[in-house]
Amino acid sequence: MRKIDELLNEYGLSHQNSTNKLIHWVCVPAIFFSIVGLVYSIPAGPLPDLLPFLGSFANWATIALVLVLIYYVSLSAPLALGMLFFSALCLAVANFLDLAFPGKLWMISIGIFVIAWIFQFYGHKIEGKKPSFLKDVQFLMIGPAWLMHFIYKKIGIAY
Numbered sequence: 001m002r003k004i005d006e007l008l009n010e011y012g013l014s015h016q017n018s019t020n021k022l023i024h025w026v027c028v029p030a031i032f033f034s035i036v037g038l039v040y041s042i043p044a045g046p047l048p049d050l051l052p053f054l055g056s057f058a059n060w061a062t063i064a065l066v067l068v069l070i071y072y073v074s075l076s077a078p079l080a081l082g083m084l085f086f087s088a089l090c091l092a093v094a095n096f097l098d099l100a101f102p103g104k105l106w107m108i109s110i111g112i113f114v115i116a117w118i119f120q121f122y123g124h125k126i127e128g129k130k131p132s133f134l135k136d137v138q139f140l141m142i143g144p145a146w147l148m149h150f151i152y153k154k155i156g157i158a159y
Helices: 004-014 018-042 052-057 060-075 077-102 105-127 139-155
Strands: none
Touching: 004 052, 004 139, 018 060, 018 077, 018 105, 018 139, 052 077, 060 077, 060 139, 077 105, 077 139
16 A cells, blocks of 8 residues: 555544534645745745745745645655645735735734634544544644545546
């Protein structure tokens, strides 16, 4: 069995309850976005000068997402492609919010982060199982891929 299949199966073991799954469909992307927003909020410093071709996307979030995508590629190139599109969407929304509400993106991101985690833990209380990441921190990265693999299955794309 491929490593990605093992990770998705193990992650799925603590996500069987339909209410918990529904909460994860909303909160996992929200948490992913909130982390992108928080990292995006870190002052870019020398990055725009070093990476001028990225324009307003020359920020720490872009660099962090490149590293995240390398991890996803090591597990599954097709899933990594889906995560690339989702990551780009998160960057675009973070950029929009940063322009629309200058200096407020970090506060918006913290609010989303806290609220989404409260719901996540509530979902696991309903499930009756601890979150997977308490066993292995890499499951924080598997959550978004777990959702993406369901999208791929639904539209008939192999992951």
